[in-house]
Amino acid sequence: MRPAIIARAYPAARALQWSSAGRVYHPSSSLSRAALLGRISPVCVRSLSSIRSGHIKLDQNEGILYVNNIFPQRLQWLLRGPLSNIQPLEGILRRINNPGLAASDPITIAQRALPTSLGLEIKEVIPRYKEGGAFIKYARKPDMNDEDIRAAVQDHLSKNPIKPWYNPFQTAEVDLVQGRPWIEDLARIPSQSVKVEFLPDSTEGRAVELTQEALYTLFRPFGKLLDIQSQPSDSKVEPRYATLRFSRPRFAVMARNCMHGYVVGEAEGGGKAGTRFKINYERKIKLSMIKDWIVNHPRIVIPAIAALVAAITVIIFDPVRTFFIKIKVKSSLHTDDNPVIQWVRRQVSKANRMYFGSRRTDPRGLAAIWEDRQNDISQLQAWLTETVETFIVIHGPRGSGKRELVLEQALKEHKYKVVIDCKQLQDARGDTAKISRAAAQVGYRPIFSWMNSISSFIDLAAQGMIGTKAGFSETLDAQLSKIWQNTAVAMKRVALEGRTKQDKDATLSDDEYLEAHPEKRPVVVIDNFVYDSEGDIVLDKLTEWAAGLTTANIAHVIFLTTDSSFSKPLSKALPNQVFRTIGLGDCSLEVGRRFVMSHLDTEADGGADSHKEKPSRNLAGLDDCIKVLGGRITDLEFMAHRIEAGETPQAAVDRIVDQSASEIMKIFILGTDTVTPQWTREQAWHLIKSLAHAKDGALLYNKVLLSDLFKDNGEATLRALEQAELISVGSVKGFPRWIKPGKPVYQAAFQRLIENKTLEGRLDLMILGQLIGQENKSISKYEDELQVLGSLPKHPRELTSRIEWLLRKIQGSQSKILKYEHDSAALTKMLQSEK
Numbered sequence: 001m002r003p004a005i006i007a008r009a010y011p012a013a014r015a016l017q018w019s020s021a022g023r024v025y026h027p028s029s030s031l032s033r034a035a036l037l038g039r040i041s042p043v044c045v046r047s048l049s050s051i052r053s054g055h056i057k058l059d060q061n062e063g064i065l066y067v068n069n070i071f072p073q074r075l076q077w078l079l080r081g082p083l084s085n086i087q088p089l090e091g092i093l094r095r096i097n098n099p100g101l102a103a104s105d106p107i108t109i110a111q112r113a114l115p116t117s118l119g120l121e122i123k124e125v126i127p128r129y130k131e132g133g134a135f136i137k138y139a140r141k142p143d144m145n146d147e148d149i150r151a152a153v154q155d156h157l158s159k160n161p162i163k164p165w166y167n168p169f170q171t172a173e174v175d176l177v178q179g180r181p182w183i184e185d186l187a188r189i190p191s192q193s194v195k196v197e198f199l200p201d202s203t204e205g206r207a208v209e210l211t212q213e214a215l216y217t218l219f220r221p222f223g224k225l226l227d228i229q230s231q232p233s234d235s236k237v238e239p240r241y242a243t244l245r246f247s248r249p250r251f252a253v254m255a256r257n258c259m260h261g262y263v264v265g266e267a268e269g270g271g272k273a274g275t276r277f278k279i280n281y282e283r284k285i286k287l288s289m290i291k292d293w294i295v296n297h298p299r300i301v302i303p304a305i306a307a308l309v310a311a312i313t314v315i316i317f318d319p320v321r322t323f324f325i326k327i328k329v330k331s332s333l334h335t336d337d338n339p340v341i342q343w344v345r346r347q348v349s350k351a352n353r354m355y356f357g358s359r360r361t362d363p364r365g366l367a368a369i370w371e372d373r374q375n376d377i378s379q380l381q382a383w384l385t386e387t388v389e390t391f392i393v394i395h396g397p398r399g400s401g402k403r404e405l406v407l408e409q410a411l412k413e414h415k416y417k418v419v420i421d422c423k424q425l426q427d428a429r430g431d432t433a434k435i436s437r438a439a440a441q442v443g444y445r446p447i448f449s450w451m452n453s454i455s456s457f458i459d460l461a462a463q464g465m466i467g468t469k470a471g472f473s474e475t476l477d478a479q480l481s482k483i484w485q486n487t488a489v490a491m492k493r494v495a496l497e498g499r500t501k502q503d504k505d506a507t508l509s510d511d512e513y514l515e516a517h518p519e520k521r522p523v524v525v526i527d528n529f530v531y532d533s534e535g536d537i538v539l540d541k542l543t544e545w546a547a548g549l550t551t552a553n554i555a556h557v558i559f560l561t562t563d564s565s566f567s568k569p570l571s572k573a574l575p576n577q578v579f580r581t582i583g584l585g586d587c588s589l590e591v592g593r594r595f596v597m598s599h600l601d602t603e604a605d606g607g608a609d610s611h612k613e614k615p616s617r618n619l620a621g622l623d624d625c626i627k628v629l630g631g632r633i634t635d636l637e638f639m640a641h642r643i644e645a646g647e648t649p650q651a652a653v654d655r656i657v658d659q660s661a662s663e664i665m666k667i668f669i670l671g672t673d674t675v676t677p678q679w680t681r682e683q684a685w686h687l688i689k690s691l692a693h694a695k696d697g698a699l700l701y702n703k704v705l706l707s708d709l710f711k712d713n714g715e716a717t718l719r720a721l722e723q724a725e726l727i728s729v730g731s732v733k734g735f736p737r738w739i740k741p742g743k744p745v746y747q748a749a750f751q752r753l754i755e756n757k758t759l760e761g762r763l764d765l766m767i768l769g770q771l772i773g774q775e776n777k778s779i780s781k782y783e784d785e786l787q788v789l790g791s792l793p794k795h796p797r798e799l800t801s802r803i804e805w806l807l808r809k810i811q812g813s814q815s816k817i818l819k820y821e822h823d824s825a826a827l828t829k830m831l832q833s834e835k
Helices: 029-036 048-053 073-080 086-096 106-113 146-159 212-222 249-259 287-296 298-329 331-336 339-356 367-372 374-383 402-410 422-427 431-442 451-466 476-495 510-516 537-551 567-573 589-605 622-629 633-644 649-670 681-693 701-705 714-723 744-754 757-790 797-833
Strands: 062-068 121-128 133-139 173-176 193-200 225-230 241-246 275-282 392-395 417-421 523-529 556-561 580-583 727-732 735-741
Touching: 062 106, 062 146, 062 249, 073 249, 106 121, 106 133, 106 146, 133 249, 146 173, 173 249, 193 249, 212 225, 212 241, 212 249, 241 249, 249 275, 287 298, 298 331, 298 417, 298 476, 367 374, 367 589, 374 392, 374 402, 374 580, 392 402, 402 523, 402 556, 417 422, 417 431, 422 431, 422 523, 422 537, 431 476, 476 510, 476 537, 523 537, 537 556, 537 567, 589 622, 589 633, 622 633, 622 649, 622 744, 633 649, 649 681, 649 744, 681 714, 681 735, 681 744, 681 757, 701 714, 701 735, 714 727, 735 744, 744 757, 757 797
Parallel strands: 392 556, 392 580, 417 523, 523 556
Antiparallel strands: 062 133, 062 173, 121 133, 193 241, 193 275, 225 241, 727 735
């Protein structure tokens, strides 16, 4: 058990022992001087013993004074924690005590507060650190009363003020304790408001609720009162109470310590039995009030929490994400400019040449292709050094080498580049997957994509509670904007990294500097643009962001697309702008032959397996095979691999043609149940058959639109088939003119398909059935109109020409139906006779 903390103040009492602790503490030198002056007898400082009993015991001719404003109230957490032991605190206070400037020792303060002329004997000094004061228990002479002592002490302090050690600009205050103070160490924080409860003085008596006037008379001497609130008359809370709010917390502390336990007599309005005060501090804002306000105002609290979470996210995570994006943008710089990595690469290259022989620097043998397209490469590199606020578009069929030309040739020496693949974004299922892939492509991390689902549930619950969404969850539009906005910030910082104050144009602003130095800007390559993206929000946000990069001179933007209608979505983002375009087609036959031979030479010379025996090559008919494949790089490369494996060129081409025919059957003829195409199999077969029989492998665009199968929404169907790469549409001066196979090898694949007479018969029969259905619908429409005209009471002469026109239309449609049925019967007979 901890002993009571007792401090003696006089050398004459050093041998005195306190029964509660059994320990004796030596006084300070200032107390010894006071004892020599004969002011007071030995003094003790009690803390623990008073707290355990809860009250200060008074004998006859004894009283209590309360000295306020001698300890800092705002440091009570320190005094209750590491300084809760009075003995070391007493020593600290004695060391900082300076009678000429400020007072800190409770005993010294007690001695200075009481005038020597009163002849009072200080019995105890009980510090109240959390309230910033101390109780002084004194013994008076029999012929003195407490009121005279209070007046004398207050007059003495007005003439000899005591300045506290923590604030020399304030003075200590003293007042008489009229009640029975409660000495406790509970976690009750002093405040400027007190709650006064009215209790009966005895068990038989009844308490009286004092009026505001009576309370003002009793408590106003302790300090200025701001408000007195009585308990509502209809309240059933017992005991009755009133709330008093002082202008300063120290006034409330003085009032509580002096008036707690005070008995109000009948003369003061306390009733015959008397009313006892029970005083506690009243918190200005209770925790329950805060909780109730939060629960009762969800329309304000929930959006405020959402805004706070968003603000914290921006402050903490956005700089981190921008840092990772910068690393992604400069990924090539970390390896190419690092001398250590360059040295390691040289050593590894030497070892490879020593043990495995030399390797070609062009493993795919694309040198011939790049030589043929050197003008396009030079043009693209020149555009990247110019300041023009527009897009660069590289368009061409799939397999024409667009990505390789841009990344491996034109941007080979460019340090900063970012590649965004629209196909990956479109193939992702769900918003979460799209956000994750978009973030991964630009290096945006950390990304909490799983939080989107949780936030959606929270928003749904909030909508059920308050009627509106709280804003916790973000739409796909908002999250993509956030990802690409951070990417723009990171790229701008990367572009400005090499700028110094010693530059000639150091006086330019950041925007002016980027406009003057287009070669410093990063390059954004958007691959597979307009990939299955009709009405897609990802496409809209991507083009909008790309337009912002271009107009703000932050980066160059290059679009790679297979669709010739790329200008429609791009014009929405950058209206009234002419795009810089490069069209890549199939290479010529001569370039194709050089590419194949270069590829074969590469396979023969390089590689770790060059010492193995290679199968013999048979290059007979190579030129004819290259002519069948056209100049499509992917098909030529596949043929070169098959020839290298030992096949003849004709066998390799047959394999490619068969594979292409199977793809056409699966995608355009048979179709799938999960995808609803924008064309019918009859329309696709009509084009396949017509192109297979065409002499020059091309059809007139307008002639196809005028056919019966393409009467309804024909242009949209042709655009869909072009995007699916079954056909390609050639333009003359911006207008569509020709329709050709989507790939050169498709011409042979179309001819391979029509060689299957059973397949041809079945599909032709389906086309005839569709045409018969269309003519029957037309006849029904004409007949309905004739029926309406026939129901008229009279037949005006003006309707005669209309009726004749309808009859001719019915006759023409019927003639077509007869012809279609005749052809259908022949095809049916042929299919039935097949063995």
